[in-house]
Structure formats: structure tokens, C-alpha cells
Amino acid sequence: MNVTTDLSGVIASGMCIGCGACEMADPSVSVTLNSKKLIFEPSSFGSQAAADVCPAISVDYEGLQNYLFPQSKIGPFGVVRSVHLSQSTNMDRNVKASSGGLIKEVLRSLIANNEVDGVIALDHVDGIDFSARLVTTADDIDTLPGSIYHNLKQTSALTILRDTPGRFAIVAIPCELEGLYSWVYQQAPELREKIVLSVGLLCGWQYSHHSINAMGEYLGYDPADIADISYRGGGPVGKLTVTTRDGEVFSASRRVDFGYQVAFDRHFNTNRCHVCVNHSNFLADLVVGDAWLPSTVFTKTGVSLVVCRTEFAEQTLARLVADGSCVSLQVTEEEIRESQTDRVVFGEFAYAYADFLRELGLHTPTLIGPNAGHGQLKPRRQVAKFHRELVRKQALMANRRYRYLKYRKGTLELRAYIMRYVRWFMVRIVRIKSLSGQRKEIGRDSFSGFR
Numbered sequence: 001m002n003v004t005t006d007l008s009g010v011i012a013s014g015m016c017i018g019c020g021a022c023e024m025a026d027p028s029v030s031v032t033l034n035s036k037k038l039i040f041e042p043s044s045f046g047s048q049a050a051a052d053v054c055p056a057i058s059v060d061y062e063g064l065q066n067y068l069f070p071q072s073k074i075g076p077f078g079v080v081r082s083v084h085l086s087q088s089t090n091m092d093r094n095v096k097a098s099s100g101g102l103i104k105e106v107l108r109s110l111i112a113n114n115e116v117d118g119v120i121a122l123d124h125v126d127g128i129d130f131s132a133r134l135v136t137t138a139d140d141i142d143t144l145p146g147s148i149y150h151n152l153k154q155t156s157a158l159t160i161l162r163d164t165p166g167r168f169a170i171v172a173i174p175c176e177l178e179g180l181y182s183w184v185y186q187q188a189p190e191l192r193e194k195i196v197l198s199v200g201l202l203c204g205w206q207y208s209h210h211s212i213n214a215m216g217e218y219l220g221y222d223p224a225d226i227a228d229i230s231y232r233g234g235g236p237v238g239k240l241t242v243t244t245r246d247g248e249v250f251s252a253s254r255r256v257d258f259g260y261q262v263a264f265d266r267h268f269n270t271n272r273c274h275v276c277v278n279h280s281n282f283l284a285d286l287v288v289g290d291a292w293l294p295s296t297v298f299t300k301t302g303v304s305l306v307v308c309r310t311e312f313a314e315q316t317l318a319r320l321v322a323d324g325s326c327v328s329l330q331v332t333e334e335e336i337r338e339s340q341t342d343r344v345v346f347g348e349f350a351y352a353y354a355d356f357l358r359e360l361g362l363h364t365p366t367l368i369g370p371n372a373g374h375g376q377l378k379p380r381r382q383v384a385k386f387h388r389e390l391v392r393k394q395a396l397m398a399n400r401r402y403r404y405l406k407y408r409k410g411t412l413e414l415r416a417y418i419m420r421y422v423r424w425f426m427v428r429i430v431r432i433k434s435l436s437g438q439r440k441e442i443g444r445d446s447f448s449g450f451r
């Protein structure tokens, strides 16, 4: 139990992530969109019960991991039984998916084998609104979207879990599972046994809706006219695609479009992402992310990085390989590190930035994950500079100065912007780490059967 008595600090700091646990714990709380910050947050301070389950106040990673994975060894990547690179063998499913299409294969298989009565997963509602839905047939799984990167209210996943009898698989980003399990563990333990498998996404960040508005100015759509939005699909990196109500389609390459680099840089993230240490989704049974590795650069359709934290997760993956729905290659934890970078998997920036915010006396969530102490904290001057930039750029966003933010990226921030591409090229294409003997890449012949 924490000493914070309500959600006032969360609201003042803009640290809410929209998981909805507070609404479940305290029905007087309602999570709504803040019209200036363009993130979801509680509209009132709520009670101690709400504060106790809020991941923007604290998360008991050790207690929750012991609760979910009893007697398992906890390492810097959480509880890890095995790590894999995997890809759906269904071309269409793989191309439409965000990485290797593995999640949809897992969900389809659980339903087809009657291991769950349904899947609780995010689906499109309307415009930029997405919400969890109960899916009960394997074919319906293919209608679910790929990764949605903007901030959402996730309460519907919790209400479906609470109100529907049955056994479920649930798909969620890390902070969503933090809220869900904090609430279940403390206040609704009877729900634990309803979750047969939690499928977690690796997650580096989500974005406030300022990103979508800024892209509207750069691409020429009105955000109020959006009928649908998608961020991935059509290849390993994919495009941002916005469809307006009159059927017009606007798209931008996520890797090279300059406007995209402005609107989706990390200053547009929700505030809590900057102190998040749970990129690896420590609470999910089966975790799926992108395999951003020199050895997978050849892929035409995307490869998933998969972490199995339970025996059932491993059995599910093995069955997909045995029935030909997936190809998979077992690798080591080193590939999680290389794919995602030490900066995020070990929270090198997040722990340093949290210390900095505490020094300033600002509300800072208590987040001490199993990765604490495994990376090299970023220097204070770097986090202080980031904080100055963040305050400045958030003021510009609040005043909708998106064009000026673009100009700023092309001038003041140009050096950092170019260096990002240089680093990507050196690591992924030139394979500088292998050339300098820092690591050994997986050989191309190990990927037989992958596209």
C-alpha cells in the first residue's frame, strides 16, 4: 500500500496512462480526455482505493511477478523461460500485422483449441477511438487492428474481464497490465483465474493526440474528419495511414517522412512513458515485439521477437510451429537487448529521469523493476536538457504550434535527427557491433522458412 492518498499528483504531472484501474477501484472516478494535454486522465482526485492501484503512483513489480509467476527466477528481463524469433506462415496475416503476425496466430489457436471462451483485445470503434472488445471466433481475430500508438482509455478491457463469465486471453501494453493486475491482486482476486493467457506487447512509448493533430497539419487532413487510423502493416516498418470520412487516404512512411519524425518524436509521448521501466512487459505470459535486428533486416514482411514467461506460453508457441502456422527460431536474451536497446530494456533514461523529477520535487511514480541497476544511467545533464526541451515543446503543442515544431526539428534539432539515422545505419546495416567483435549475429541460414 502506498502513502499517496489520491490521484491529485497524477493529474498535476500529466502521468496518467489511461489504464482505467482507478475507475474500477473507485466508481466516483471517470477517465476523460484532457483537451489541452490531449491525453486521458481522471477528472477527479478519487480516493485511496484509486491511488492504491494507479501505475502512475507506483507498481509493485516484485510482488506482482511473484503473484503471477510463483517460484520463477526473476532476471533483468523479468521471468524468462525462452526467447524466440517468429513469423506467421500466413502471408496475408503477416503483411497486415505490425511485426510477425504472431499475436493473431496465438489468439486464433487458443480459440480454435477451446482453451479460452474469448479474447479481450483492442478494436477500432470510430475515428481515433479504440476500445477493448470480446472476440469469440478465430476468424473474427483477423479483424483486430495492428499496433495503435496513440493514448487510449483502456477501461473496457477491465470491465469485460469483470462482467463476463469465462476463460480469456487478454492482449495489452505493459502499463495496461500494471493497472489491471494491481487492481485484480488488491481488490478483485477472483478474476485472476479467468485469465488463461496474457499476451503483452513490448512497448517503448505511446503518444498524446497532439501527434495526430500535427500530422493533420503536415498531411492536410482535419483530425475531426478522421474515420480510421493505422500505424503499421504492409511491411516491417509500415506507414501511418489516415482515412477521412469522405474516403480520402493520407499516408506517411514511418521511417523517412520528415513530418512523421516531428509529430512522433519522444516529446509527443505521454509523460509517464519517460519514466517507464517496463518496456519488456514483465507481467505478461507471452510478450511480442518487433525483431529489430541486423539479422532480420532482410525480412519483407516482419519478424516478431517473442518472450515466453510461462510453460503454457511455450506450449502454445510450440503448437503453432508444429501445425505449420508459424516458423520460429529459439534465441537468447541477448537478442531482446540488441533489438530494443539497453536504453529502454534497462531503463537507462527512465530511472535517471525519475531521479531528476524527484529532485525537482515533482510527482514521480515509484517504479523499480527487475532491470534496476543493470544499465548505465544516462547523465544528469542529458536528462536535464531533455526536461527543458520537453517543457518548451509541450507549451508549443498546447498552443497548437505544430508548424513551428517542424521548423525547429529542421534547424535546432537537425544534428540529433541526422545522428539517429547514422546510428541506425551503422548498427543495422553496416553491423558495426559484429565487425568490432561486440556481438555475433544469427546466421542467415538459421532463418530458413522465414520470408
Ligand SMILES: Cc1cc2nc3c(=O)[nH]c(=O)nc-3n(C[C@H](O)[C@H](O)[C@H](O)COP(=O)(O)OP(=O)(O)OC[C@H]3O[C@@H](n4cnc5c(N)ncnc54)[C@H](O)[C@@H]3O)c2cc1C
Pocket: 096, 097, 098, 099, 100, 101, 102, 103, 104, 121, 122, 123, 144, 145, 146, 147, 148, 149, 150, 152, 171, 172, 173, 201, 202, 203, 204, 205, 206, 288, 289, 290, 291, 304, 305, 340
Ligand atoms: C503503444 C505501442 C508501443 C510499442 N512499442 C514497441 C517497441 O518499442 N518495440 C517493439 O519491439 N515493439 C513495440 N510494440 C509492439 C509492436 O508494435 C507489435 O504490436 C508487436 O510486435 C505485435 O505484432 P504482431 O504482428 O504479432 O501483432 P498484430 O497482428 O499487429 O496485432 C496487434 C494486437 O495488439 C492489439 N493492440 C494494438 N494496439 C494496442 C494498444 N495500444 N493497446 C493494447 N492492445 C493493442 C490489437 O488488438 C492486436 O490484437 C508496441 C506496440 C504498441 C501498441
